[in-house]
Amino acid sequence: MTLAQQRLQFILGLRSAGITNARVLSAMEATPRDAFLDGIFRERAYEDRPLPISCGQTISQPSVVALMTQELDVQPRHKVLEIGTGSGYQAAILSRLARRIYTVERHTGLAKAAQDLFRRLDLANVTVIPGDGSLGLPAQAPFDRILLTAAAEDPPATLLAQLKPGGVMILPVGQSDTVQNLIKVIKSDDGFEYTELGEVRFVPLLAGVAKDPGN
Numbered sequence: 616m617t618l619a620q621q622r623l624q625f626i627l628g629l630r631s632a633g634i635t636n637a638r639v640l641s642a643m644e645a646t647p648r649d650a651f652l653d654g655i656f657r658e659r660a661y662e663d664r665p666l667p668i669s670c671g672q673t674i675s676q677p678s679v680v681a682l683m684t685q686e687l688d689v690q691p692r693h694k695v696l697e698i699g700t701g702s703g704y705q706a707a708i709l710s711r712l713a714r715r716i717y718t719v720e721r722h723t724g725l726a727k728a729a730q731d732l733f734r735r736l737d738l739a740n741v742t743v744i745p746g747d748g749s750l751g752l753p754a755q756a757p758f759d760r761i762l763l764t765a766a767a768e769d770p771p772a773t774l775l776a777q778l779k780p781g782g783v784m785i786l787p788v789g790q791s792d793t794v795q796n797l798i799k800v801i802k803s804d805d806g807f808e809y810t811e812l813g814e815v816r817f818v819p820l821l822a823g824v825a826k827d828p829g830n
């Protein structure tokens with residue numbers, strides 16, 4: 616199969632996995648997943664699997680990225696916070712759906728690589744912040760939408776506080792190495808409403824900044 620055929624199959628696969636939102640499908644179609652992978656993994660970019668990236672991390676499974684994006688219900692005027700930039704793939708998709716994206720990554724090397732890639736892909740509305748995302752991003756808060764792509768043991772109170780009333784946060788919850796649940800939290804005037812979206816597997820949300828060689 617040629618790359619173009621693989622990309623067509625990829626979008627058809629997302630549709631049959633229940634991704635029906637036209638804006639989400641076109642954002643996924645416009646975002647070349649191979650650009651976010653290195654070396655031999657590029658050839659496997661359009662398989663529906665998580666794949667390794669540098670710093671021992673992973674790019675998420677595309678059907679899970681699509682589901683999270685669809686459930687986040689991002690609108691064109693929204694300001695969105697992502698925790699866990701990783702390869703930058705999820706943030707690149709969000710950048711096509713919202714006005715402004717901030718994404719925080721604890722590995723400085725990954726943060727730099729993602730920011731360079733956004734520049735090359737002309738995605739001017741995404742800013743990568745190297746740092747500990749469990750603290751959120753107080754300087755830019757509050758956010759319309761918050762997405763975590765690393766698993767927390769509980770929805771972090773600091774992040775819930777940085778969500779606007781009516782805002783939505785999606786995150787995997789659970790211990791690493793056990794089954795995690797994808798949770799959708801809606802903030803209302805009188806509290807939070809929680810919905811479980813299904814089982815997932817993400818790397819854990821770790822406190823502090825990573826001590827990478829060369830940082």
Ligand code: SAH
Pocket residue numbers: 672673674675698699700701702703704705706719720721722725746747748749764765818819820821822823
């Ligand atoms: N959204 C990514 C998937 C990244 S995997 C993509 O599309 O490729 C999760 C990422 O979360 C990893 O890169 C990991 O380093 C990062 N992470 C874990 N804990 C973090 C924290 N406290 N703050 C910021 N990033 C964190």
